[in-house]
Amino acid sequence: MSLLNLQSFHVLSQQEHESHLEITxxxxxxxxxxxxxxxxxxxxxxxxxxxxxxxxxxxxxxxxKTQRVRYKCRSCGKTFREPLADIDGKRLMTTRLKEYIQKRSMSDTFAVVARETGLDEKTIRHVFDDYVAEKSKEMPFETPRVLGIDELKLVGSYRCILTNIEKCSVFDMLPSRKKADVMKHLKSLKNPEKVEIVTMDMWLPYRDTVKQILPDAVIVIDKFHIVATASKCLEKACKGIRSQLEKKERIKKNDRFVLLKRRHSLTDKEVIKLQQWSARFPDLGLAYDAKEAFYCLFDQGLDSKAAEQALIDWQRGLSPQIAHYFEALTTALSNWMPEILNGFVFDYEITNAYTESINRYAKDVQRMGRGYSFNVVRAKMLYNAEANKPTTSTIRKKKRKPIEEAPVFYLMLDNLTGSASQKQKYRTEIIEEKRYYGAHIPTLCELLEKGEFD
Ligand SMILES: [Zn+2]
Incomplete structure (x- = not known):
């Protein structure tokens, strides 16, 4: 026992092999x-x-190694194997090894943990999957009122990320952004009626799925997604115009950030730069103005009707020589107009903190994942204790509990006489319940930057 430090086993002998130790x-x-x-x-x-x-x-x-005894009962005649207190019945390993694997596979690859323990990778994966299943039972995330469906690139592919917009947290991550994956997940939502608003990337499979599975939820294309498209169009214009120029005339790569800035946040120097470019390359000036005009539409507090008119006017006002650069945006307007207009109607708040941190997160998380499977990255993010702290709340509930029962004799007496003391007396007990809302995105960003997940 002292050698192994396992209470239920007594060591009989030990043998050292080239590849492993064996203890009987x-x-x-x-x-x-x-x-x-x-x-x-x-x-x-x-x-x-x-x-x-x-x-x-x-x-x-x-x-x-052990000689495991099978017993037979003298009364019922059934046989059974002796229970082994330190062994995990499902995985045929010690409970402490199971816990060790769960911990190790969060910080190292399955291959490394397999080599360390002498098990195969498949077993390590199974133990890890069990752990994730346990965690999701332990910390069931509340279904968000405002659900965000986004995507990010992770371990080589596009993944779907579901967020709780109001809590600024990751609700779940799905292996792909394919309709089947998203569908399966939304179907398994607990209390789907809790979802009132869904904001999403302009990706048709998301819309189809939400309409089918959450028919009562309002779909909103948030300002943050639609204006990002305007910026992408301007970048396309910039690239297109650059490629027509001689090398020495070309706009430096860093200078493109000036174009992406809003007019009101340009420095004096940048304003001059922008004016010079516009004079030399009029199309670039026009494209910048079109982007700015588009952004401004969203800053004016318009109602949905006025917004629709303003978006149509913006589109009509596009100069023909730059219109093709903005095709992605005009297509989006024709495909998603109702959902874009919903953004002007429904009252919910996507804070700047959310949009900034989700963008930062999408960038930071790409750096990790080397050697890890998607499932590991997902579990590390979702169940990180630090990242769950800001989003976990404790609910205190009052519960009425009967004061200790009266002896049966008195109860019987009461029944006979119909005494008033038949009324049960109660005392109030406070019960604490935890509510989990997913991993807080700004905290995840901080941890990623500190290298916590490397
Ligand atoms: Zn028996």
């Missing part, structure tokens, strides 16, 4: 009664040799 053990906790009928007279029926993996020791994988 004996189970100390003998069963007292039959699990089927509770009878206490048992006899040993037979023994089989079994092997269980344990935590690595002296840098080598460790296996425990």
């Amino acid at each position: 053990v004996e189970n100390l906790f003998k069963p007292q009664a039959c699990p089927h009928c509770g009878f206490t007279q048992l006899y040993s029926h037979d023994k089989t040799e079994q092997i269980f993996f344990d935590m690595p020791m002296q840098g080598k994988p460790l296996v425990l």
